[in-house]
Amino acid sequence: MPITDAVVHEIAMRWADIDSxxxxxxxxxxxxxxxxxxxxGEAVADAPVRSMSVRFLQPLLLSxxxxxxxxxxxxxxxxxxxxRRGSDAVFAEIRTELGALRPIPPHPAGGMPFAMAVxxxxxxxxxNVSLPKLFQLVQELRILFVSEQVQQMQAGRFVVGTVAVEQxxxxxxxxxPYAARARLTRVGAGSITIESEILDEDAVLVRSTSVMVGFDAQHQxxxxxxxxxxxxxEATLDAS
Incomplete structure (x- = not known):
């Protein structure tokens, strides 16, 4: 449902915005x-971002x-x-929580280790790493994890349903490079959940949870x- 009493800002699309x-x-x-x-306004633009989640509702094509x-x-x-300009159809919803950053307790399971260079x-x-670039880093972690451990996730058969990042x-x-790790945490009827972290020694700097949804590319x-x-x-989940 479209939000009401909203400030609307238009942004030009670029070819580089598009994926495979x-x-x-x-x-x-x-x-x-x-x-x-x-x-x-400054109160919003300059406030630290504690967390952000993105819910993807339908694919958005270049225009x-x-x-x-x-x-x-x-x-x-x-x-x-x-x-889209002049339309109430919603392609994605982003929820941002502003405020002082808080510690994130470490996950009890180890996960698959990676090195993440900034x-x-x-x-x-x-x-410091900007918010869009943090999302890019956790996307990189998710892709590395999939390519290393869940190789059966073929291109085009899954899309990102939601991504939540907490800093x-x-x-x-x-x-x-920073140490990083990723793990599969849930297998559902039509989706899986991958959690990833960027670390400084044992301290969690960033944690992300991504839900990957099965996708029929032919019928979109x-x-x-x-x-x-x-x-x-499920075998990968048991091994995590």
């Missing part, structure tokens, strides 16, 4: 939301028409919807997992 399925890449929605949040980001502020919560271009004006501490640039709609996929994912 010709959909707007999930990281780009965060970029759209951050761009629109910047015009909501010469700009996207319209409708933003509504309720205390420390900013709710934003990605729409680039200078990932940094914002504060010298405990800023992530500055450093020469050595969600689908249930088949028996072979379920068996493979």
């Amino acid at each position: 399925l010709n959909h707007v890449n999930n990281v780009v929605y965060v970029d759209y939301a951050s761009e629109a949040r910047a015009v909501l 010469r028409e700009p996207v319209a980001v409708a933003s509504a502020v309720d205390g420390a919560t900013v709710t934003q919807q990605i729409r 680039r200078r271009s990932d940094l914002d004006q504060s010298g 405990a501490r800023p992530v500055p640039w450093r020469a050595e 709609r969600s689908r249930r997992l088949d028996d072979d996929e379920r068996a493979i994912f």
Whole structure:
């Protein structure tokens, strides 16, 4: 349902916004939301972001028409919807919680280890990794995990349903990569859940939870997992 009493900001689309399925890449929605949040006033634009979740409702294709980001502020919560100009159809909804960062308890299970390098271009004006780039880093972790351990997740058979990212501490640039880890935490009828973290020694800097939904690329709609996929994912879950 479209949010009411919203401030609407239009943003031009770019070819670079599109992924291999010709959909707007999930990281780009965060970029759209951050761009629109910047015009909501200093109290919102300059506040630290404690967490952000993105719920993907339908694929958004490239267009010469700009996207319209409708933003509504309720205390420390900013709710934003990605729409087409002149339409109430919602392609994604982003919920941002503002406020002081809080520690994140470490996960009891180890997960698959990775090394995650930060680039200078990932940094914002504060010298820390920007919010869109944090989403890009956890996307990278998710793809690495899938390619290493869940190789049966073929291209085009799954899409991202939701992504939630919580930040405990800023992530500055450093020469050595950060430790990271990812694990499969749930297997559902038509989706799986992957959790990933970026670490500084034993401290969790960033945690992300992503729900991957079975997708029928031919008919552009969600689908249930088949028996072979379920068996493979459940074996991976047991091994986590």
